[in-house]
Amino acid sequence: MDQVIIGFQLDEERHWVARLACGHYQHVRHQPPWQNRPWVTSYQGRASMLGKELTCVKCLENAPRDWN
Secondary structure, eight states: OEEEEEEEEEOTTSOEEEEETTSOEEEOOOBTTTBOOGGGGSHHHHHHHTTOEEEOHHHHTTOOOSOO
16 A cells, blocks of 8 residues: 655664654665665655655554554
8 A cells, every 4th residue: 555755764773764644654775786765865865755655564464553
């Protein structure tokens, strides 16, 4: 299920996490060749992704919200 990105924050290991409109968090790492997300590495790149959609695996699994 696709969900809108409404913000970003760093987790305790200093990895970027997207905050999704559904109430879930999702890591958005740039780790080629597995995950190619160069936009994560800069403020401008992350800002350009606000309002875009990511597939939320937690929604697909009917997981409880990570935040309210």
